[in-house]
Amino acid sequence: MIATTRRGATITSLLILAASATTIITDVTTRIITAGVVFACMTTVLYWLAAKSSRSRCTAEPPEIDRCETATPDLTPVSEMLKRSTQLIPVLTSQLEVVMQETETAVLEIGERFMEIISRTRNQATRAANAVGDFAAGNDQDSKTLVDLSREALGAVMDNLRSVNGAARHTLENMQTINSIMENIREVVSEIEYIADQTNLLALNASIEAARAGEHGRGFAVVADEVRKLSARSTTAANEIGKLIRTVEEKISGIYGETEKSAAAAEQRSQESEVIMNDTLEQINQVILTARSELDGISMETESLAKDISGIVISMQFQDITRQKIEHVIDPLQALRSESMEMLARLESGSPAGSASGPDSNIAWLEDMYTMESEREIMKQALSKNDTQSAAELF
Amino acid sequence: MAHTLLIVDDSASMRQMVSFTLKDAGYDVISANNGKDALTKVDNAKISMVITDLNMPEMDGIELIKQLRGKPGFKFIPIVMLTTESQDSKKLAGKQAGASGWIVKPFKPDQLLDTVRKFVK
Numbered sequence: 001m002i003a004t005t006r007r008g009a010t011i012t013s014l015l016i017l018a019a020s021a022t023t024i025i026t027d028v029t030t031r032i033i034t035a036g037v038v039f040a041c042m043t044t045v046l047y048w049l050a051a052k053s054s055r056s057r058c059t060a061e062p063p064e065i066d067r068c069e070t071a072t073p074d075l076t077p078v079s080e081m082l083k084r085s086t087q088l089i090p091v092l093t094s095q096l097e098v099v100m101q102e103t104e105t106a107v108l109e110i111g112e113r114f115m116e117i118i119s120r121t122r123n124q125a126t127r128a129a130n131a132v133g134d135f136a137a138g139n140d141q142d143s144k145t146l147v148d149l150s151r152e153a154l155g156a157v158m159d160n161l162r163s164v165n166g167a168a169r170h171t172l173e174n175m176q177t178i179n180s181i182m183e184n185i186r187e188v189v190s191e192i193e194y195i196a197d198q199t200n201l202l203a204l205n206a207s208i209e210a211a212r213a214g215e216h217g218r219g220f221a222v223v224a225d226e227v228r229k230l231s232a233r234s235t236t237a238a239n240e241i242g243k244l245i246r247t248v249e250e251k252i253s254g255i256y257g258e259t260e261k262s263a264a265a266a267e268q269r270s271q272e273s274e275v276i277m278n279d280t281l282e283q284i285n286q287v288i289l290t291a292r293s294e295l296d297g298i299s300m301e302t303e304s305l306a307k308d309i310s311g312i313v314i315s316m317q318f319q320d321i322t323r324q325k326i327e328h329v330i331d332p333l334q335a336l337r338s339e340s341m342e343m344l345a346r347l348e349s350g351s352p353a354g355s356a357s358g359p360d361s362n363i364a365w366l367e368d369m370y371t372m373e374s375e376r377e378i379m380k381q382a383l384s385k386n387d388t389q390s391a392a393e394l395f
Numbered sequence: 396m397a398h399t400l401l402i403v404d405d406s407a408s409m410r411q412m413v414s415f416t417l418k419d420a421g422y423d424v425i426s427a428n429n430g431k432d433a434l435t436k437v438d439n440a441k442i443s444m445v446i447t448d449l450n451m452p453e454m455d456g457i458e459l460i461k462q463l464r465g466k467p468g469f470k471f472i473p474i475v476m477l478t479t480e481s482q483d484s485k486k487l488a489g490k491q492a493g494a495s496g497w498i499v500k501p502f503k504p505d506q507l508l509d510t511v512r513k514f515v516k
Contacts, residue, residue, distance in 0.1 A: 108407055111412065317412060318501070320501075321501060372481070373481050
């Protein structure tokens with residue numbers, strides 16, 4: 001019996017040492033859970049000690065019966081130890097509750113931040129898509145792209161340029177018509193000059209005939225002279241007209257040359273402008289196509305990023321599962337406390353032994369409380385480990 | 396108009412995650428902390444589906460289902476349990492109370508949405 005008590009005391013001391021050692025575990029949750037497990041082991045040992053001391057008194061050999069019945073073992077240190085251990089439970093459970101609360105707050109905040117990131121990323125992608133959409137394509141088929149609108153506007157400018165060139169060509173044609181009219185006038189003037197010459201010749205002949213008629217032809221000589229003068233004036237006028245026609249022809253020819261030159265230059269510039277405009281529009285179109293393709297890539301990347309972040313948010317479900325697992329440690333710890341306090345009361349009242357709930361009912365209770373398959377699996381593994389530890393190792 | 400789903404879970408982070416998944420898929424969401432809280436929120440809302448946890452303080456998921464099934468508007472509303480509990484006996488209790496489906500936590504968003512789409516069209 002003494003040996004048993006010593007062994008029990010040694011195990012208890014080792015467990016207390018183990019409990020103290022848990023303070024060097026840095027992770028708070030692991031430390032608290034480990035401390036809880038150590039406490040549970042301590043309680044079991046104390047149970048065992050109390051039961052052992054009681055049982056030894058009842059199963060002692062006859063010569064020891066008197067000593068057994070009369071000797072009252074001093075259980076004060078055990079009571080003290082149990083009291084100290086019992087005081088630990090509320091501390092441990094409070095620590096676990098704080099850990100749960102802090103983790104939940106942190107997970108909520110992280111979740112909110114991540115959701116905000118997803119929302120902002122999507123907004124940015126949408127804004128970029130809208131911005132490029134204004135250039136590239138409308139949301140519906142009827143709306144025109146900026147390139148389409150630019151092409152239309154530039155087409156209108158080109159039409160204006162072409163109509164200006166057409167007007168110039170029309171002016172040139174008109175000038176050519178004027179030139180041909182001037183040629184007709186020149187012919188008419190030549191005819192007038194010819195008529196004037198002939199009239200002059202007739203007047204001269206009339207003067208000669210009048211002179212030959214003598215006195216009777218005097219009056220006719222005057223008329224012939226007047227006709228000759230008119231013919232001379234007709235010739236002068238025709239000459240003047242001829243000069244004016246030449247001047248007009250020269251002017252028209254000059255204007256025609258200049259107009260033709262500028263019309264040709266304008267035509268060339270129009271063609272060059274059209275090429276430049278088409279090239280520019282094509283470049284803009286290419287830039288927009290590239291931007292749209294890039295944007296499609298960004299959109300896909302954004303969606304993929306959003307999905308990855310969503311995955312992170314969803315993976316934080318571990319917090320709810322961890323919380324439940326911790327709750328499933330807190331509840332047994334509190335039950336252990338109640339049992340320990342009951343045992344303490346029994347020790348102090350001098351009747352430590354009694355019908356405490358056995359390990360099997362505890363296991364059944366735990367199994368019923370556990371909701372997760374993983375919890376039940378861990379319990380099974382832990383229990384089978386205990387069994388193998390106690391069994392003999394055979395070779 | 397988007398369907399409105401009621402999420403009942405005592406874990407704030409879980410409510411946040413389920414709500415996030417459903418809202419992202421275009422559903423409207425109402426959240427409640429437990430069965431009792433849920434019952435106060437169902438009367439003024441047109442709920443298309445309920446997703447509830449099992450173990451909750453004040454009123455658990457099974458009791459909530461029983462109470463909801465007693466309401467005229469909730470006789471045929473799909474109610475799916477989303478819980479860490481995977482024991483067949485508990486699932487049977489849920490089914491007997493009137494649950495339409497059972498999802499074991501941790502949930503996968505696609506799995507949750509597939510289930511919702513099966514019930515809400």
